[in-house]
Amino acid sequence: AYLFCLFFRTHLDVSILANGTLSGLVGITASCNIMTGHQSLLVGVIAGLIIFPCSSRTLKRLHMDDPVDAIAVHGGCGLWGLLSVAFSFPDCGFIEPMFGKYRSDIARVCNDDHSMAKQLVAQVWGAFTIMWWTASISIALWGLFVLSECTRAMEVQHLEKATELVGQMTTPQPVL
Secondary structure, eight states: OHHHHHHHOSSOOHHHHHHHHHHHHHHHHTTTTTOOHHHHHHHHHHIIIIIHHHHHHHHHHTTOOOTTOHIIIIIIHHHHHHHHGGGOOOOHHHHHHHHGGGOHHHHGGGSTTOOHHHHHHHHHHHHHHHHHHHHHHHHHHHHHHHHHHHHHHHHHHHHHHHHHHHHHHHSOOOOO
């Protein structure tokens, strides 16, 4: 984030520095149990220096209201972190003696039949599942909010009309 401000901005922006740091941390959380230190540094730098600014700029161009760039940090960099699992290989010499048969989820990455392509397909499928689940729940929830606002708007119209009628009944009418 500091390098992004240094090369592409005229001044240091605290929000970019904080979100860039968070982006790196979010990017490495998906595969933090199998990444080596160098791999996690690379994934974090890519998340903070490339993915966060690109996703933030994309959201601004789409006119999406995200004042603290939470979607760019958690959505964009989280997606990058999720996909980077496929490209991560642990230090098997360290993992196998330490965990052995107790952590088969980590040890299976050290097997000879582990395929990066299959892992990438699994990660893409997981990302797709997260996106459709989030979209469907959000559409249902925000649909209920819209429905309640429409109902409330109709109530306000009826209340205004009733207030007007009561006002007409209580005002004295001139006698002819």
